[in-house]
Amino acid sequence: KDSFLAERLVAMHxxxxxxxxxxxDAPKTVVVDYSGPNIAKEMHVGHLRSTxxxxxxxxxxxxxxxxxxxxxxIGDWGTQFGMLCALYDKKLLDKDRHEEGLNRSETLKDMELxxxxxxxxxxxxxxxxxxxxxxIAGLHKGEAVWKRYWEGIVKESRKHYxxxxxxxxxxxxxxxxxxxxxxxxxLADVVAQLKAKGLATxxxxxxCVFLDGFxxxxxxxxxxxxxxxxxxxxxxxxxxxxLRFRLGELKADTVIYVTDARQALHFQMLFAAAKMxxxxxxxxxxxxxxxxxxxxxxxxxxxTRTGGTVKLKDLLEEAIERAAAVVEQKNPDLPAEQxxxxxxxxxxxxxxxxxxxxxxxxxxxxxxxKMLAMEGNTAPYMQYAYARIQSIERxxxxxxxxxxxxxxxxxxxxxxxxxxxxxxxxxxxxxxAIAASMAECRPNYLTGYLYDVAQAxxxxxxxxxxxxxxxxxxxxxxxxxxxxxxxxxxxxTELLGIAVIDQM
RNA sequence: GUCCUCGUAGCUCAACGGAUAGAGCGUUGGCCUCCGGAGCCAAAGGUUAGAGGUUCGAAUCCUCUCGGGGACGCCA
Numbered sequence: 001k002d003s004f005l006a007e008r009l010v011a012m013h014x015x016x017x018x019x020x021x022x023x024x025d026a027p028k029t030v031v032v033d034y035s036g037p038n039i040a041k042e043m044h045v046g047h048l049r050s051t052x053x054x055x056x057x058x059x060x061x062x063x064x065x066x067x068x069x070x071x072x073x074i075g076d077w078g079t080q081f082g083m084l085c086a087l088y089d090k091k092l093l094d095k096d097r098h099e100e101g102l103n104r105s106e107t108l109k110d111m112e113l114x115x116x117x118x119x120x121x122x123x124x125x126x127x128x129x130x131x132x133x134x135x136i137a138g139l140h141k142g143e144a145v146w147k148r149y150w151e152g153i154v155k156e157s158r159k160h161y162x163x164x165x166x167x168x169x170x171x172x173x174x175x176x177x178x179x180x181x182x183x184x185x186x187l188a189d190v191v192a193q194l195k196a197k198g199l200a201t202x203x204x205x206x207x208c209v210f211l212d213g214f215x216x217x218x219x220x221x222x223x224x225x226x227x228x229x230x231x232x233x234x235x236x237x238x239x240x241x242x243l244r245f246r247l248g249e250l251k252a253d254t255v256i257y258v259t260d261a262r263q264a265l266h267f268q269m270l271f272a273a274a275k276m277x278x279x280x281x282x283x284x285x286x287x288x289x290x291x292x293x294x295x296x297x298x299x300x301x302x303x304t305r306t307g308g309t310v311k312l313k314d315l316l317e318e319a320i321e322r323a324a325a326v327v328e329q330k331n332p333d334l335p336a337e338q339x340x341x342x343x344x345x346x347x348x349x350x351x352x353x354x355x356x357x358x359x360x361x362x363x364x365x366x367x368x369x370k371m372l373a374m375e376g377n378t379a380p381y382m383q384y385a386y387a388r389i390q391s392i393e394r395x396x397x398x399x400x401x402x403x404x405x406x407x408x409x410x411x412x413x414x415x416x417x418x419x420x421x422x423x424x425x426x427x428x429x430x431x432x433a434i435a436a437s438m439a440e441c442r443p444n445y446l447t448g449y450l451y452d453v454a455q456a457x458x459x460x461x462x463x464x465x466x467x468x469x470x471x472x473x474x475x476x477x478x479x480x481x482x483x484x485x486x487x488x489x490x491x492x493t494e495l496l497g498i499a500v501i502d503q504m
Numbered sequence: 505g506u507c508c509u510c511g512u513a514g515c516u517c518a519a520c521g522g523a524u525a526g527a528g529c530g531u532u533g534g535c536c537u538c539c540g541g542a543g544c545c546a547a548a549g550g551u552u553a554g555a556g557g558u559u560c561g562a563a564u565c566c567u568c569u570c571g572g573g574g575a576c577g578c579c580a
Contacts, residue, residue: 038528075580078579198566203577203579205577206577206578208577214507222576222577223577228577232578233577234578234580236578241560261508261509262537262575264574290509293573295573331540357518361509362512363509363572363574364516369529374525374542377527378516380542386545387540388539388540388541388543396539439520440520444517448518451528459558463544481539502540503540
């Protein structure tokens with residue numbers, strides 16, 4: 001038993017890239033749909049969950065050796081673009097009139113305000129409403145002026161969420177972006193196909209697909225509406241087109257949607273409709289991965305005292321600031337640049353970890369105190385364990401102690417101390433933690449495991465000196481340190497997208 | 505009304521059918537002549553909402569009741 005443990009440790013240590021974890025025998029093509037921010041709306045704390053849970057799922061499948069296709073289904077094609085383009089037009093005209101140096105970027109700097117202003121004008125100004133309707137019609141017809149405004153707004157908005165993705169270490173890139181607009185010219189065909197198959201029927205003027213087993217409040221059949229009575233398409237249509245694209249063009253074996261639980265019914269109907277249409281071949285898996293709502297202290301969906309939400313950007317800035325204050329207090333002598341680097345890793349890590357550590361199905365109460373905590377079961381706790389190991393290894397280097405050399409001369413690996421054994425047993429279970437986390441799409445299994453490892457390490461660190469250990473004990477302890485660092489680093493950076501630092 | 509989801513320590517949350525249900529925060533008391541105290545050790549704190557059932561074994565699965573949140577025809 002002990003020799004097996006030792007062998008496994010050494011094998012994991014030898015395999016720097018994968019820590020002894022095999023890839024899947026039969027790689028699949030997995031489409032993961034997540035984040036999906038709305039254009040012209042600033043990302044707030046409510047967007048955190050889809051973005052980072054989805055990212056973790058994508059990273060897990062990646063690591064397991066599957067072909068992962070990320071899809072960022074951004075909301076870039078709603079009717080709200082009429083008023084947004086109209087306002088943009090108005091502002092640019094005003095600018096020309098006043099010859100002020102207001103450039104486009106500044107006009108759209110605060111997307112939230114821009115949106116609110118457009119909404120207000122739309123409701124109150126009849127002339128503006130007319131322009132808005134003309135804009136949306138023009139946009140759908142592909143008129144150059146409106147298209148240009150639309151592109152300007154999308155571009156500016158994209159800049160905003162890309163900044164957030166960068167800060168969060170989210171792997172989404174421009175090539176993963178496939179917004180609603182991409183499917184605009186495929187919607188009519190979706191409806192035509194369903195009609196041709198005799199699945200879509202008219203009801204109260206709208207085109208509907210009636211699916212077995214879905215009933216409304218009055219126990220009447222519940223329709224999946226794919227075309228409104230005014231002829232316009234809606235999100236069911238777009239989602240059908242997107243699903244068809246993912247199965248047909250992207251050749252997905254598995255499609256995973258990461259959205260909040262309120263959309264559960266929609267996805268059940270979406271999947272049922274696609275199957276009915278014959279678009280989903282046998283063996284294809286469609287999964288809706290849900291998550292709970294973020295609540296306020298009053299147990300109601302999260303809002304600030306003034307009724308708004310907390311912007312993701314502000315939360316991250318606050319987190320980095322608080323982390324900076326802690327660094328200043330703990331390690332005032334570090335160079336300013338390094339302190340800033342640490343504050344970023346610690347602050348952002350704390351926020352992401354706080355969300356990941358929850359069971360995704362639970363609603364949970366948002367609290368700054370919890371999101372920004374740096375002690376206990378938090379990302380900084382693991383980063384700290386990692387930094388301590390780096391410190392040991394720096395000192396080992398200074399003393400001319402080389403782990404690889406020490407291990408070479410090793411016949412048996414003694415794990416005499418209970419703290420050593422506990423840590424070793426945990427380390428060799430890394431593959432199980434990953435497998436469980438992936439199978440259920442639950443990042444909290446992984447955070448729980450990493451916390452156990454960091455905690456076992458902290459106990460080991462307190463109980464077992466490494467560099468001053470007896471010659472027969474030192475190699476095993478060095479190995480445990482190094483492997484702990486690798487597991488923490490791999491788990492945090494590769495699977496959760498949380499940075500580690502050598503010093504903090 | 506139907507369906508989904510949650511209910512676990514004072515608070516916030518874990519527990520992938522399996523050992524005495526675990527952490528963090530908070531409370532109380534310890535630990536720096538020794539590799540980093542963002543740490544370690546210990547104490548107190550639980551009828552897992554309630555009642556039945558399945559199982560060798562249930563916080564977990566099934567049924568019912570109570571409570572929170574959510575969804576249920578032209579928003580996404």
